[in-house]
Amino acid sequence: MAQAKLSFKWLGISGFVLSDEKTTLVFDPAMTRVGLLDFLPFTTVQSDKDEVDYWLERCGVTSIDAVFVNHAHTDHVIDAPYVARKFKAKLYGSSSVMNVGRGQGLNNDQLQEVSVGGEWKVGDFTIAAFSTPHLPHVLGITLMDGDITSPLTSPTSAWNYRAGETFSYYISHPQGNILFQAIGRVTDDDPLKDLKADTLLLTIANRVSTENLIKRFNTTGAKTVIPLHYDNFFKKMKREGEIDEFWGVKTGEFKESVSKKAAGVKVVWPGYCEGVGI
Numbered sequence: 001m002a003q004a005k006l007s008f009k010w011l012g013i014s015g016f017v018l019s020d021e022k023t024t025l026v027f028d029p030a031m032t033r034v035g036l037l038d039f040l041p042f043t044t045v046q047s048d049k050d051e052v053d054y055w056l057e058r059c060g061v062t063s064i065d066a067v068f069v070n071h072a073h074t075d076h077v078i079d080a081p082y083v084a085r086k087f088k089a090k091l092y093g094s095s096s097v098m099n100v101g102r103g104q105g106l107n108n109d110q111l112q113e114v115s116v117g118g119e120w121k122v123g124d125f126t127i128a129a130f131s132t133p134h135l136p137h138v139l140g141i142t143l144m145d146g147d148i149t150s151p152l153t154s155p156t157s158a159w160n161y162r163a164g165e166t167f168s169y170y171i172s173h174p175q176g177n178i179l180f181q182a183i184g185r186v187t188d189d190d191p192l193k194d195l196k197a198d199t200l201l202l203t204i205a206n207r208v209s210t211e212n213l214i215k216r217f218n219t220t221g222a223k224t225v226i227p228l229h230y231d232n233f234f235k236k237m238k239r240e241g242e243i244d245e246f247w248g249v250k251t252g253e254f255k256e257s258v259s260k261k262a263a264g265v266k267v268v269w270p271g272y273c274e275g276v277g278i
């Protein structure tokens, strides 16, 4: 029997689909974009079901077994409860993410709180969580810091989506191992330092420097790197044409530094829903 193919499809920001044709995992679904004006007083946000349905259909997603979220800001969690409910999938994440799910009617058997040191099996995938604290947005300040301590109903103010804990996930599969690093920083003693991976899914927004992130290419020994979190998450996802880049994310500089300092590594920049074999 032919082996099932393992594939990656980007859903924008750090959202993606991983599937081996038997089991499908979704991470950080946030196709609903929360704009700057949505942060004004008395304004509320909620998952845009038509937008989510459009992108999942375009990505060819017909079933989902599990939804994992790295932290509870809107640009990572906003569509997670809707996706979990629609596909009867389990939602995995911090206690804050659990409260986002609870507030939108997910019951306890659909919620799996994640903690460091834990490992969860979904089909042939095994997912482990590592603590990688959120980096400050500006001047040492992380906006919407702290936890969501009670069920968060929807719609609600975007400011109520507090980050909670931030996890990076290591995904093992018989066909290859994948590290999803949720923050743009590598330190010599961080919890990801000993993980080997064939594919590195790497957050490049708000990175310390490209050189710093190249350290992770080296520690993982990844053959393929897929940068994440460089599109403009304040704007609606473009259905045609070039991806809108986030201000200051400097993909040009990233590409240039990588070609000089990590020439042997394949860096792939798929469009939304464009399949990449792993």
Ligand SMILES: [Zn+2]
Residues within 6 Å of the ligand: 071, 073, 134, 163
């Ligand atoms: Zn965040």
